[in-house]
Amino acid sequence: DVVLLLLLRELPYSCCVCESREWREAKRDGHRMRGLSLVALTTSFLRSAPRASLSWVLLGVTRATYSSAFSSATPVLWGGTSLNTPYFSGKTSTTSPLLFKHLAVRTMATARNAEADADVTHHVAEDVCPSWLNPERTRVLTKHTTNLAQNDKKHEKACIIYWMQRDVRTVDNWALLFAQHLAQTCEVPLKVVYCLPPPPPAQTVDNDSHGNTLPPKVWDMPMTERHGSFLLGGLEIVERELFEKGVPLEVSMPPDRNTVGSTLKAFAIDQKALAVVCDMNPIRHFRSFVEDQAAPLLDASNIPLYQVDAHNVVPVWHASPKKEVGARTLRPKINKLLPQFMNHFASFEGNAHMDNEIKLPPSSKKSWKTFRDYLNLDSSVPPIDWAQPGHEAAMKQFESFCSVGLKNFDTLRNDPNHATICSNLSPWINHGHVSFQRLALNVRALKKHANGTAAYIEEGVVRRELSDNYVYYMGEDYDELSGAAQWAQDSLELHTSDEREWLYTLDEFERALTHDDLWNAAQLQLVQEGKMHGFLRMYWCKKILEWSESPEVAL
Structure with missing residues (x-):
């Protein structure tokens, strides 16, 4: 059995007497985070070693610490156990083991219940989700949820809208596939909209607590030509791919950052949308666009808003109900859920379910120069040649990595002298042009270079999704x-x-x-x-x- 030490945050780390490496690491990190509750500390261990058989609890406390931490509460908390007993002097003792066993059982149950209560995410009902989509990958962001099975299917102008943001691709996109499923169920067309990020307002000068001038944050600086070209290039490719499937793409230009939600709502009302599906971006500004701006407006208009995490293999809100302290605490949770979520994608068919052909404007008439001017790009950072936008370019880079770098990825990925070992796929993954779940499925299917494959999936799933976990649960302060x-x-x-x-x-x-x-x-x-x-x-x-x-x- 694993020996579990339940220590209050005031207890020094040197007081720990522990036979479990996992718990020792959890205690060390927990002690560094002041204010961490006993339940949260216990939960950290339970999550890192879920199969551990915990029978009873030992507390190793020095006399000085015991006196300061528990004081006169000794008889109440510990059944009258004296400070001078061998139990609290660090020596072996058999004093009142049933008391600690009872405490362990109660604490474990409280910890599990606390985490269960913390996950208040409302998922799409199972009867609405297709069989190939886990309901836990979804969130319902509005109180109003239309019974899509009872909508007016004869309404010629009704539609389902996919609000594309983070996942700019038509291939292997869970959010787009769910929107397609809703359109097929309701027998209405699917439409896609992308809201360009409004340029920042005039910069203001801020100082730190010592009077030093702070540089502007990235979000408050104009988008660079390098970033903007990759973004717009990816959108152009998506528009062509959607056009081939009979799906229109609307690229909107909100007047400012406070009107993104109202711009989306106006488009949904104009198109008589039965529902809106969006992907997930943990960055606070995009979360504000969705949760603070669009969701209340759509809810007031009786239009449900569904969110799908199409970026992470395991949805960020389902992988853990809290901010993790590191990869070692998130890893067992991710690995436990991977078999449930690492499944193959459905095929994107667009509006093939519609009997009447949807009239689309010619793709060439889309004013991409207007979009570029709207973004007000910073030309001092020019585009790069080695990374071209789009899913096809991403897969070519991935194939090159599998043939050259994968076999030594586990041993040489941290050596800057080997330029061809790393996958160099970050531009496509971060811009949503390729799903890492697709890369993980494909690299597993190769069935070679086992160590390199394991290391690559560790970096791309556990480590990458740890960053989403941090940003998602930190809310406003992740860059403070x-x-x-x-x-x-x-x-x-x-x-x-x-x-x-x-x-x-x-x-x-x-x-x-x-x-x-x-x-x-x-x-x-x-x-x-x-x-x-x-x-x-x-x-x-x-x-x-x-x-x-x-x-x-x-x-």
């Missing part, structure tokens, strides 16, 4: 220092006034004008190629912290 663990915040604050040997401005960082040749090389690769080797990113980030006036400025 308050999003860090408390021990990290304390350490940064402690060393804020330390003298810096080197200090650089944002412009010097951008132009790679530091004293460090390795750092400069990494920055130049980012500027010239649009990417940086994964192992060098950690070094690159840490040096920005070391060479900036304050942690706030560095972040």
Whole structure:
């Protein structure tokens, strides 16, 4: 049996006497996060070792800690056990094992119930979902849910709308496939809309707590030509693919960031939408577009809004009901659910179910120059040649990786001297041009290079989806220092006034004008190629912290 130590956050880590590596790691990370409740700490262990047979609990507490932590509550909490008993002096004892067994059972049940209660996600009803879609992959974001089986199927102008945001592809897209299923069920056409991200307003100057000027955040800076070209290029390809399936694509240009939801709602009303399906993006601005703006407006108009996590293999809200402390706590949860969600995609048929051919405007008349002008792109960062947008280009890059880099991926992926080992698929994955679930299915189907395959799926599923977990559950603060663990915040604050040997401005960082040749090389690769080797990113980030006036400025 695993020996479980239930320690309050005030207890020092040195008090732990533990025979379980998993629990020791969970306790260590839990101790760093002040305010972590006993239930949350227990839950962390239960999640990391779900098959553990836990029979009873031992508490190893020094006399000094016991006196300060429990004080006069000793007789009440521990049945009158004296501080001088062998049990609390760290020696072997058989004192009152039934008391601790009872405590363990109650705590385990409370922990599991707490996590169950925390998952209040409302999924689409099973009778609405097709057999190939897990209901847990969906969320219902409106109170109003139309009984689609009883809608007026004879309404010629009714439709189902897919609001495309993060997953810009027609292949292997769970959200698009679910929207197609609803359209087929209701015998109405499917339509797709994409809302371009409104350019940022005029920048304002902010200062940190020490008076240092803070650089603007990425969201508050104009989109670069490199980013915008890849985005629009992917949309053009999607429009052609949709056109071939008889599905129209509407690209809207909201007046500003506060009107994205109303723009979507106006389009849904104009098209007499029976329902709107959207994909999932954990970034706060996109969540605001969906949850704060669009959802209430659609709900008031009696139009249900369904969200589908088409980006993660295991839906972010189902993989864990809370922010995980690291990959080691998320990994067992993901691995437990992978067989349930790592299934093959249905085929995208578009509007093939419609008897009458849908009249679409010629694809060539779409004003892509107008969209480019609307985005107000920053031309100082030009496009790159090695990464072309679209699903087809992504799969070509993937095939190249499988033939060259996969066999050594487990041993050489962290060596920057081997440029062909990593997949270099981040541009396509991050822009939603390819589903990592497709890549995982295909790399498994090769049935070779077992170690490389396992390492690749670990990086692409556990590690990548850990980032979504962090952003999703941090809400507004994921890019603030308050999003860090408390021990990290304390350490940064402690060393804020330390003298810096080197200090650089944002412009010097951008132009790679530091004293460090390795750092400069990494920055130049980012500027010239649009990417940086994964192992060098950690070094690159840490040096920005070391060479900036304050942690706030560095972040």
